[in-house]
Amino acid sequence: MPMPSRALRLPAVIAGLLLACIPALATARASQAQLERGNGPEPSTLDAHRCQEVACGNVLRDLYEGLVTEDARGRLIPGIAQHWSASADGRTWTFELRDELRWSNGDPLDAHDVVASFRRAFAPATAAPFAELFDALVNAQAVQAGRVAPDALGVHAPDANTVVFRLTRSAPLPALLTLPIAFPVYLPAVVTHGAQHTRPGRLVSNGAYRLAAWTPQANLVVERNPRFHAVGGVSIPRVRFQVTEDAAAELQRFAAGDLHLTETVPPQPLAALRERFGGQLRISPYLGAFWLGFNLTRAPFGPDCDAAAAPATHVATAGADRECDARAHLIRRALSLAIDRERLTRSITGFGEGPAYGIVPPGIAGYTPARTVWADWSQAQREARARELLRMAGYTAHEPLLIELRYNTSTPHRRLALAVAAMWRQQLPGVRVRLRNEEWKVFVGNRKQRVITQVFRGGWIADVPDARNFLDAFGSDGALNWTGYDDAGFRNRLERADAARSEAARNAWLHAAETRLLAHDAVIPLYFYASKHLVSPAVRGFEPNPLDRHASRWMSLVEPGR
Template sequence: MSRTTPILQRIGLALWLAFTSPWASAATLERGNGPEPSTLDAHRCQELACGNILRDLYEGLVTEDAGGRLVPGMAERWTVSADGRTWTFRLRPGLRWSNGEALDAPQVVASFRRAFAPATAAPFAELFDALANAREVQAGRMPPERLGVSAPDARTVVFRLTRSAPLPALLTLPIAFPVYLPAVERHGAQHTRPGTLVSNGAYRLAAWTPQANVLLERNPHFHAARAVRIGRVRFHVTEDAAAELQRFAAGDLHITETVPPQPLPALRARFGGQLRISPYVGAFWLGFNLTRPPLRDAPALREALSLAIDRDLLVRHVTGFGERPAYGLVPPLPGYVPARTVWATRTQAERVARARSLYRRAGYSAANPLTIELRYNTSTPHRRLALAVAAMWRDTLGVRVRLRNEEWKVFVGNRRQRAITQVFRGGWIGDVADPRNFLAAFGSDGPLNWTGYDDAGFRERLAKADAARSEAARNAWLRAAEQRLLNAHAVVPLYFYTSKHLVKPQVRGFEANPLDRHASRWMWLEGE
């Protein structure tokens, strides 16, 4: 045994790493993160608040660099068969969990089986519908062992697909992160707590103070630990964007999750280069609950409500950060011509006239106004937008709107259950830069189909896109599916996102990228 081993055991591996890493820093990166994360179970995460943290705690077979480019993660390389349906990933040697135990291919496979097991109820499982037997396993019609993923040896993971799909990009999602199953078996739902959560990424969980912050510390067992320059990261709960801005201005935060709606010239004058605005693959829309009155079987009413909203006014005076009005669900993507509502090119005055006609046709009037509830999660931008939409519906049609503001976890649960929602804050941030990603949820009765949209014609078009033999044909069928969804007025497209953050000058390595993902492992604090 080496004479240094007892020394390392006494001072601790993490401290040893701090002394040996050429860039090691004891500084803490303070990050705003929006609402309280609903979970730190990677397989059950369905929102940005947990996704941001999980990308620091875990690493998938494939990951992304600071600019959003796909790079090797747990896998050092991968290959794909000529037909695009068999992918083979070769793991790095010597991978370890944050507790020091070895991490191998059979554990990766077992984690995937857990992700797709019915009891897990993973909300993003439907994004992997190209994975062989994934739907059958999640529905309980096949055992998890029939899932199309296997480990022929300790360092090889093989995926079998039923059609071509952008698998490497999908493997960057939290559902594809390896979960340490002994902790799940031993602690159940509590495996996500400090002291029990075992991860494999650049950081490990140190503390979690509910409704306050989540603290991470550098993971000495991460395969690239010597290149991780920030010692600790604290993700703060910042549901109120205005309060988050104040904390940034006071020096409490290095990075904000967003920026509250304010006049852009004033923000630029105040913060200069600290204000970072860039294009973002995301769409904001309002959803209709199509499973219950008054919006079920009421396409004319739904169209009237959509027409009455002045999107140009919203992006100029309510959002105000370069967002573009949306008349479809899919944001601009390379090679894809998005669908649009049939009245997208009409003036707002023409839209209002049609809205009033459709409203009367649906049986409503000044004497018999529609009373509707608009539900949104706690957030200054969402509150401002809801107030603006309610005012437009009232002034244009005479609709009486009840605004319902809910804490994130409550809101997500109500939206998913479709029991009490009528109109709700929706939208989609791209998991991958693929138009199908914005449409897939509407093709099943899964947990992401918050509207309850159920249309065989839409599903047929998605299936034809999946079977297409060329990218052009695939995009054409996806556009046809998007157009059918828009013609049903299942949702109200409002605008396409921009990403907006405030970033302190000493933060280095923060790069704009289309999916707005910023893992802490790529950053450092100058002068710390």
């Protein structure tokens, strides 16, 4: 490295002090203007009904408010509804709206707007990815499939201040109403601008903030909405959501004082991060599961089940109603067994994540998560069995299995994919792996279509603290069933859970459904999440919560040192 000229050289101590002050000075400058938030990848959409990932959800929770919302600690509180009640059987819910609600453009917002927005959300043309989470809503599935008109949906407004929902079974409706699909969307803008209604100057919202600017692949700015019913409690006037697809670069931007809050923290030794950032590093439990999915609709991993054939090499599945395609199942089980989850969570993720041998994470009240039948084996036993199964499937070093592992562009996902591929190559000589990374929107589209995917990055972050939320997608052929899993026995167990007369019975049937899904090796569970953020000392009101949702309205900015 070239040495600086003598005239520009500072004593080492003074230079060190100046460098140490840079983050604090930059944060102080930022705190006088707006909250700077890292937000991960570019949001795929700001159409609330079409949002399906964290990046758009973070922004939409600032722009909109549903009938029910959450406080900083994730507790359910009134949103645009001031109170609600349920019938004795849990199938009819009534919500009373606040008085004089307004859209961000000043137009009045009433119960009829809420109902019309719900009908739009479930219309076939909208193709809302989270619509299947509302399968308990009367006619929700029929409306989305186009079999009945949207006005047959089980939601209506008997007057301008009341919204009534009708369900086919009991369900945690207030929690579901915190999801973006349940946010009221301003339909005149949709009619006038179509898909472009989400652009600055056109997007009309009803939440604590309104959209001010959006620079694709760079940042998105929201500003305080003066017509929000609780605007007096919104401290921060402007928030800029920065696209931070590279977690390592996001950390450096935080260290330089360019961000008050990161979306995540890249994999690094935890002790070193704690020494560097101290109390700014926030780690807490999080209801999320990370897994790798198989495309079960195409070779070599599917079709998953074949009732017409039952080869002798079949891997037994507990309680299965029919024989599964032997060769595809052998491959899936071998790939799952060969991964050392303890090593992944210790050396690759390293932030308190727990090795996963199931789909549903711990921490859901009343539910005992299921585990794979081999969860208690030693890693050496798993690896030996993996090699045996792959040989039974007919793959060797001379005739290897060629597979593609696909993930969205991200430093943590790249590290994890590299580690998994290395474990497969090391433990399974009959496997050759090609890694494929894609920009988020491309990755989401390919995963949904189930055409070119083989093994892909998957997982689930809880929408509501309910075991069924982690299992729902596998029970239908909806947009969220990225694997294409199709099993009547699994669906039957979900139906029995829905019909259960007690919470204990419901959880028992959900456990049985999870057990069956694991027995079929439809996905490879890897780890359960821990939430991890870097938070500037200038930020107040950032609270840990199980769903890791942090609306800007609950935060405030102070000058460092105060």
